[in-house]
Amino acid sequence: MKLSVVQGDAFTFEGDVLVLKYAQSLYGLDKAVHMRIRQQGIALELPDVNDEVIIETHGSLLATRVLFVGVKPLRQFNYSEIRDFARRALASLTHKVPSARHIVFTVHGAGYGLDETEAFESEVAGIVEAVTGGNFPKSIEAITFIESDQGRADRLSKSLKKLLPTGSLLIDGYSSVSTLTAESQDTLRTAGYSSAGKPHIFVAMPFAAEMDDIYHYGIQGAANASGLLCERADLSIFTGDVMEWVKARIASAKLVVADLSSANPNVYLEVGYAWGCRVPTVLLVRETSDLKFDVKGQRCIVYKSIKQLEESLQRELQGLPQIIPHLYS
Incomplete structure (x- = not known):
């Protein structure tokens, strides 16, 4: 067959x-x-x-x-x-x-x-x-x-x-x-x-066509190469209270990766919820001028290309086990 x-x-x-x-x-x-x-x-x-x-x-x-x-x-x-x-x-x-x-x-x-x-x-x-x-x-x-x-x-x-x-x-x-x-x-x-037992990261970013390559080749590849499942949420496709599902996936995530480049309000909401749940975050941005708050003290990757993002994020993920206990368990 x-x-x-x-x-x-x-x-x-x-x-x-x-x-x-x-x-x-x-x-x-x-x-x-x-x-x-x-x-x-x-x-x-x-x-x-x-x-x-x-x-x-x-x-x-x-x-x-x-x-x-x-x-x-x-x-x-x-x-x-x-x-x-x-x-x-x-x-x-x-x-x-x-x-x-x-x-x-x-x-x-x-x-x-x-x-x-x-x-x-x-x-x-x-x-x-x-x-x-x-x-x-x-x-x-x-x-x-x-x-x-x-x-x-x-x-x-x-x-x-x-x-x-x-x-x-x-x-x-x-x-x-x-x-x-x-x-x-x-x-x-x-x-x-x-x-269900595998560690996953939750990606907070707009579910839009122009973000697909960033997600699939810049973020997902780095996460999978590091042994992590990579998930995000299309808020437009679900019926009912989708935020309950999003909150559950964030709360159970080992890490939240958030792309703040578009200053999307849903992304900021998801980052805030992750912080409230004490889930570690890695912030991404193309231009620092897009940031709406001071990220000093937060883990933040500034990138200019998808390839640079993939390499930088993979290095970041490889170094996180020393900072985040049980990241891969």
């Missing part, structure tokens, strides 16, 4: 089944696909948590069918839930579409702030768990992860290559993973299940 990550449009990508989540409300692609199907006059009932619904698309998109997997609300859709979502999807298709040869998944977690690599590895691990347990359509030939963002598709392709160097998975029970490296086997065995 071939696994790959492809940059593209889920509406125009061919497959026997497109797998989507239903987090008891509709978001992003899930919402757009649901709307497209409804516009074609196709009746559908979305699933409750732990249920699945398969729908024939009748040409409303190129995938022949859509599988909606009912999951917990988005704020609870964490790494272990992502793993379980992927496992359940394949197990469900064993009976709903046993003839499926090409199954299309989307990428989950990173779009609303979870660590991109950890979330993706959790999803792949759920697929591998289903395969090793024999709970998948036996006619399957390929699984494709479709991602609209080219940068993310490239980064996750590298992650997949590290897990599955050949890009393929044997369909033979435990033998599916027996030929992989010990590191890959360990990752696939624990991803999602052990994620």
Whole structure:
């Protein structure tokens, strides 16, 4: 079975089944696909948590069918839930579409702030768990992860290559993973299940397109290289009291990294809450003139380029264990 990550449009990508989540409300692609199907006059009932619904698309998109997997609300859709979502999807298709040869998944977690690599590895691990347990359509030939963002598709392709160097998975029970490296086997065995216990940093910064490269290449890379998960929050995507979720992630973080360059009020609020919780902070800024308060006595990195930021932050993180006990535990 071939696994790959492809940059593209889920509406125009061919497959026997497109797998989507239903987090008891509709978001992003899930919402757009649901709307497209409804516009074609196709009746559908979305699933409750732990249920699945398969729908024939009748040409409303190129995938022949859509599988909606009912999951917990988005704020609870964490790494272990992502793993379980992927496992359940394949197990469900064993009976709903046993003839499926090409199954299309989307990428989950990173779009609303979870660590991109950890979330993706959790999803792949759920697929591998289903395969090793024999709970998948036996006619399957390929699984494709479709991602609209080219940068993310490239980064996750590298992650997949590290897990599955050949890009393929044997369909033979435990033998599916027996030929992989010990590191890959360990990752696939624990991803999602052990994620909650891993130390993470929370990044306070605007969730905006112009900040994406700074986050992914300047901050996330440095954090992951230092053995830390890297999370942030898209305040616009959640329903309900999102600040309760943000406060919980800040309070449980080993460190808060805040980019003050845009003087965004939400960022200042999150920094203040971190200080109130006595969570250590590292402040980032492009121009010191952007700062709205005196940072004297605070750990602050002034950067001019993303590469400089990555190098400076990685040095800072490597030196922090002497200052912050139990940073990596």
